[in-house]
Amino acid sequence: MKKLITSILIGATIIGCTKDTEVPVATTDVYVVGTENNGIFNEGKIWKNGVATSLSNGGGEVSPSSVFVLGQDVYVAGTATTGGNFAKIWKNGVVTNLTDSTVSAWAYSIFVSGQNVYVAVNKTGAKIWKNGVFTDLTDGTYGTLASSVIVSGADVFVVGTSRASKNIATIWKNGVATHLTDGTQEAEARSVFVSGQDVYVAGIESDAGRMLIAKIWKNGVGMSLTDGSTNDQANSVFVSGNDVYVAGYQSLDIGYKAMLWKNGVATDLIDSTGDTLAYVNSVYVSGQDVYAVGVTVDAGISIGKLWKNGVVVLTGNDLSTFTSVFVNTY
Numbered sequence: 447m448k449k450l451i452t453s454i455l456i457g458a459t460i461i462g463c464t465k466d467t468e469v470p471v472a473t474t475d476v477y478v479v480g481t482e483n484n485g486i487f488n489e490g491k492i493w494k495n496g497v498a499t500s501l502s503n504g505g506g507e508v509s510p511s512s513v514f515v516l517g518q519d520v521y522v523a524g525t526a527t528t529g530g531n532f533a534k535i536w537k538n539g540v541v542t543n544l545t546d547s548t549v550s551a552w553a554y555s556i557f558v559s560g561q562n563v564y565v566a567v568n569k570t571g572a573k574i575w576k577n578g579v580f581t582d583l584t585d586g587t588y589g590t591l592a593s594s595v596i597v598s599g600a601d602v603f604v605v606g607t608s609r610a611s612k613n614i615a616t617i618w619k620n621g622v623a624t625h626l627t628d629g630t631q632e633a634e635a636r637s638v639f640v641s642g643q644d645v646y647v648a649g650i651e652s653d654a655g656r657m658l659i660a661k662i663w664k665n666g667v668g669m670s671l672t673d674g675s676t677n678d679q680a681n682s683v684f685v686s687g688n689d690v691y692v693a694g695y696q697s698l699d700i701g702y703k704a705m706l707w708k709n710g711v712a713t714d715l716i717d718s719t720g721d722t723l724a725y726v727n728s729v730y731v732s733g734q735d736v737y738a739v740g741v742t743v744d745a746g747i748s749i750g751k752l753w754k755n756g757v758v759v760l761t762g763n764d765l766s767t768f769t770s771v772f773v774n775t776y
Contacts, residue, residue, distance in 0.1 A: 474732065477772045478739055479510035479522055480750045483765035492522060492536075493752075496760050501536055508534075512555045515774040523556035523565050533567050533575075544575055559597040566592035572606050574621075583618050584608055591634070598640040605635035605647050615649050615663075626663050627651055635663075641685040648683035648692050660694050660707075671707050672696060678705075679725075686731040693738050695725035704740055706756075715753055716742065724751070732773040739768035 476495055481488040490501035490508030502508045506528030514521045522536040533544040533553035544567060545551035551569035558564070565575040571586035574595060583604060584590040591607040601620055608616040608623060615626040615633040626647060627633040633651035640646075647663040653674045660671040660680035672678040676697040684691045692707040704715035704724035715738065716724050726740035738753045750762030752771065762768060 472775050475515070475774045475776075476737065476752070477513050477515060477520060477774065478750075478752050478760060478768050479513045479524070479770050480739070480762065480768035481509055481766060482750070482763050487528070488765075488767075490524060492520070493760060494520075499539065501539070501541075503541075510536075510769060511553060512770045513772045514556050514558050515772050516558045519558070521556050521558055521563065523553040525552045533565070533569065535563070535565060545569055554592065555594045557595045557597050562597070564595045564597060564602060566595040566604055566606070568592055572604070572608070574602065574604055574618075576602075581621060583621065583623070589613060593635060594637045596638050596640055601640075603638050603640060603645060605638040605649070607634045615647070615651065617645070617647055617666075624666065626666060626668065632656075633661075636680065637682045639683045639685050644685075646683050646685055646690060648680040648694070650679050660692070660696070660705075662690065662692055662707075664690075669710065671710060671712070680707075681726060682728045684729045684731050689731075691729050691731055691736060693726035693729035693740075695740075698723070701743065704738075704742075706736070706738055713756070715740075715756060727768065728770045730771045730773050732775055735773075737771050737773055739771040741767050 478493040481490055487507040490510045491498045508526050510522050510524035512523045520538055526532040526534055530547050531550040533551040535542050549569055553565050553567050555566040567573045567575050568591055572583040572590045572592035573580045587609045589609040592604050593606040595604045604618045607613045610629045612629050613632045614629045615635040617624050631652045635647045635649040637648040645665055649661055650658045651661050652658055657674045658677040659674050660678040661668050678696045680692050680694040682693040690709055694705055695702040696705050701723035702725050704726045706713050722742055722744045724742040726738045729738045736755055741748050742751050747764050750766035750768035751758050752760035
């Protein structure tokens, strides 16, 4: 497995200072979560700068979905799938069960603000979990979904899907729902990011021909990233300064290609004209560096990948998947 190497400059000097004066240089740690097949089951793992640690701890199949770092604490949300579907979080590798075996549940997104831990959970409908307490976002209608959570100041934003006759892309602010689509076509909201007063949501909406269009909404106003000629998806959004990054994929006749849109302009992360296909699950921007994680598929074998500025810097084993990336600079 290729390992991610982070370069750290030590002992740099400032002009006008003595030669022994050291300039503090920021350290960057890159966290990735996903799964690798160990020959028996899909083992949940977290990679810090390319070094993997198991989240399964020999206890069976685990699917981590989201990673968040605050200070020295590393949080992961995910689902154990051995003997049922159990929503879980890990803090520094120590697991807490959010649900029991009575009802299937999935944890899709985690965000930490101060002492408060928020998790978007699906358990008989879309819910938000905060410090051990569940709050319903929907009435439990089949098909409703909470996909992503972020906190800005005193406001908690969750995006996902509510349900009428069709799926409706929805954002909840402090539990109050606003529909991003009108329900005439199928739609999903998958990722949310807040920058200043602006709220960005990435997701999908089908057109009249039932083709999926990758979309982004800014403050409720939608913009299509693709034209509906193929089935395309937007899975993750991140805003850095004035730049808006969206990660996902576009379909091909033979599969799909990993895509990263910057301010609406698309870039292929790999050459998808041959046997290798790919999609992106998560994007994170730190300074001038753009990190994205997802999966490539070659000869039917899925392999987790981390791209940094379009170059693969971490590769999982055969039958692996990378689902989320977080970059901590300190």
